[in-house]
Amino acid sequence: MVTREDVENIALLSKLFVPEEELDGLTKSMQEIIDFADTISNAPASAEGFDNINNLSNVFREDEVVPSYPASEILKNAPEQAEDHFLVRNRE
């Protein structure tokens, strides 16, 4: 059962605001999707398990030093920047 409180809590964790007028609709649609997802609860327990698709395992290699992108390039996409840093204001 998905409740309004669940949706509010999940939204907070997801860093999303859900306007009050959308809360009931969203709770209903989440409930429908979760009901649908619940069909797997009837599935038999898996004997196989899963780690990753091609059974890859970690391999070690020598550390290679390569140039990084200049900060000025990276900052070109920032909404705000100052003195070679991303700028985050406390309020606007």
Next chain:
Amino acid sequence: MGTIAAIHEKLVSKQVSCTELTKAYLKEIENANGELNAYVCVTPDEALQTAAAVDKKIAAGEALGLLEGVPMTLKDNMSTKGIDTTCCSKILTGYKPIFDATVWELLKAQNAVMLGKTNMDEFAMGSSCENSCFGGAMNPFDVNHVAGGSSGGVASAVGGNIAAYGLGSDTGGSIRQPASFCGVVGLKPTYGAVSRYGLIAYASSLDQIGPITKSVEDASIVFDAIAKQDKRDSTSLGAVGGETYSKLTNDIKGMKIGIAREYLDGVRDDVKAAVLDAAKVYESLGAEIVYFDLPVLKFALPVYYIIACAEASSNLGRYDGIRYGYKTAHYTGTHDMICRTRSEGFGEEVKRRILLGTYVLSAGYYDAYYKKATDLRGTIIKAFNDAFAHCDVILAPTVPMTAFEKGHATSDPIETYLTDICTVPVNIAGLPGVSVPCGFNEKGVPIGMQLIGKSFGEATILNAAYQYQQAAPEKFTDTKWGVKL
């Protein structure tokens, strides 16, 4: 002869210069894009610059690679240095990557002429392309129908001859489904065959880049060009199964083509009939049709949505209004700024999937949903492995229906999710799948079939697809749009 070879032939025989060809494509984009809405960004300057370089090579009598000078497009979730890459989301408005995706680096090195970036469902989440912040791409066979999704723009552009080929990405069917809707070929490679570096992530354990083309040989040429190991993607292995192009003409006599009965459940009659007709074509070519059961398929769709949304909720955590893209105008404090930015920047479906993903990963629900789904993923992989002990290729519909009419897909999320039922199992199991046109419905809208292969079995499925194309060329018809070669 496929479109790529035809263009190559025209360029090397100097019937047309690369600049003239590129201008012809750009002109047709101008004519068609108002209705098809396939392109969200057109890059004439870059395209003509590359075309000039190709013309210079031709004039100097230098040999030309097959992809050199061929006009193409990329889905708007592949990073292109200095060119807008938005995932068709408001939250990435104005974002210009400072690096190229590996696939684009590989094609650029072969002087591919990129005409622009193409439309998609926001962050590749959708099956109709209508979740795009630019509005949906339309079907070149009938503009009252959608192009499909999420790589709808690429499929629309290729079907509409305003790109010779394009690259899409496929997380749960996003290459194969729009290819099926638009009457073109779409290949989702084996997970790991193509580098994902520079592909903006949706669900990293499912995402894979692949070609959308007019013909099977074109899909093979492009796949061979992009299936390279890349140290910048730790899951990339390259073309483990070897190159595919030289194997297209192999005889398929004795090839065992499997049909899982579950893939035909709930499939519309016209689609089922077209797929079974294709099976008859295969029999006439000497292949053997084998029926079998794959009961675990009934869990594939919920498993897919749980895993995809869980991974998306984590991957999309990076959009915070600080480093790139959209940022809200008014806020009080950092938390408020991030929440407002994300709430204003993401569309409805993206928010729904982030919430769902957060839900299935949260304490109390993790074991019942995410853990159970990943366990079932192991069961699904084993079921496919067992099936491939009895057949070489699996034949299935690509989509249980044909292209939806405009506006139909967005009304009910569950109903829309169900359209992915035939495509998601391949992503869950990491297998290659190719969608090939195999007929038309009563309105003349295309039907697609899917050939699924063993891991890294691209050469086998493309071989089977090519033999079908040669035996049933009438299924590969053209549209009224675009450049006629």
